[in-house]
Amino acid sequence: MNISYIVSPAETIDFPGGSFDVITACQCFPYFDKAVIGQKLHRLLKDGGHFCNMSMIWLPAKCEIAQTSETIILKYNPAWTGAGFTREASAFGVEMPECLEGLFETVNTVSFDVPLSFTRKTWHGRMKACRGIGASSLSAEQIAEWEKEHIAYLQTVSEEFDILHFVTMLILRKSRR
Secondary structure, eight states, X not given: OOOOOOOOOTTTOOOOTTOEEEEEEESOXXXXXXXXXXXXXXXXXXEEEEEEEEEEEEOGGGOHHHHHHHHHHXXXXXXXXXXXXXXXXXXXXXXXXXXXXXXXXXXXXXXXXXXEEEEHHHHHHHHHHSTTTTTTTSOHHHHHHHHHHHHHHHTTSOSEEEEEEEEEEEEEEEOOO
């Protein structure tokens, strides 16, 4: 297959209008520039094209490992707003974002729970990648201290385990306007 990879912010990617049948975003839509992204997606999609916004969020109240991991993150980053997610308290990911209103119509919304398998190493990597630790949230010294504590905690749990996640998908079709 002849595949080209492009690393670019979604807001600055440049293709001719109508280039894509489908565009997907997973775990990233909340971080897009809302003043730019709606028009950009609409322009890039072919007539009748689809945009799918997806998210997968662990449920800390349903898993001691996720809950303890969040507690350790909060020790180093008490301003982190990503902790304590519950599916009951949020329509996260299944409502039409305001910046897409009038540009897209809802085709379907889907949400479900799924247990995802991790090892100690892969869960530690997942936690390190979250915005409570990564994304310039903490200094290198704070990250090193967090890592030491989180790895020590993970040594107390099974080598392999499941973390329950809440998955949402909002499937939209480009409106003709």
